[in-house]
Amino acid sequence: MPNILWGITVAFSVAGMIMLIAAFMALRRGRPLRMSWRLLWALMFFTLATAGGGVIWGVQGYRALTHEDVAVVVRTEPLGPNRFQAQFRFADGREVVYVLNGDQLYVDARILKWHAFANVLGLNTAYELDRVAGRYQDLTQEQQQPRTVQSLAPARDVDLFTLRQRYAVLSPLLDAEYGSATFAAADSPSQYEVRVSTTGLLIRKREP
CATH class of the missing domain: 1.10.287 (Helix Hairpins)
Structure with missing residues (x-):
């Protein structure tokens, strides 16, 4: 800080x-x-x-974002029709594994974007991964089949998104209602890099 x-x-x-x-x-x-x-x-x-x-x-737990950054590496492994395992390896070495329904991997994040004059205080654009979910490529399946959603964000007592609502004095500094999402196929064994840039999330496949 x-x-x-x-x-x-x-x-x-x-x-x-x-x-x-x-x-x-x-x-x-x-x-x-x-x-x-x-x-x-x-x-x-x-x-x-x-x-x-x-x-x-x-702001603790949010990573400073000044360029394109690798947020997490994900390895997907199909377990059957419309079901796959996703293993997440974070930059700090932490790993989590989720079993998700669907044939696509979906990840979203919160982006904390401060107004320009707040940068004088050292408050730069930051991000935190929020959720992961299984996604169906077929719209009918997306509407009718069971969905799975898991949290990627650590639990905390204080969050800047709620602080802005509680303290009006923060409104001139913080523009926090900004989310971004990306998705990719999960119907074959694959490894992806989920990246964050100043324009939002993107996902790139890692070649073996």
């Missing part, structure tokens, strides 16, 4: 504490109006500090 954003969050926290102490001193001196104003300033600073802390916490 950028040091600049850490510094701003700490500064708002310190300013809030100073205003809170000043409000207490005004109360002791019998100046209720001055106490009220200082409490309002303290509340504003603490709100900004909380929002900044939420951004710092919520």
Whole structure:
């Protein structure tokens, strides 16, 4: 997380504490109006500090995206008609395996796109893989056959997509309603690279 954003969050926290102490001193001196104003300033600073802390916490797990990046390598293996196994190997070495219904592999991701002036704080476009699903090439099967969906995103208490709804102060900084998806055939043994670029997800087959 950028040091600049850490510094701003700490500064708002310190300013809030100073205003809170000043409000207490005004109360002791019998100046209720001055106490009220200082409490309002303290509340504003603490709100900004909380929002900044939420951004710092919520962005953890999202990978910075400055160019085309390999998000995950996937190996698919058919298990029968409209059923296949997908093995995911992430950049950090983590591996997961899912059995999915369908004849195509579907992957989507969340893209965090900040407004240009937020880049001054070191907040760059970032991404996180969200879900994997089995997809049917035939529309009728897609509508009628059982579907399988699994999560690729780690569980977290704070998420930037919900933070934006909770704190209106983040709206000028973050444009978070952006998702991207890609799919590829899974009816034969294959290995794919799921890549993320500034324009979204794409999938490329790895040649043996």
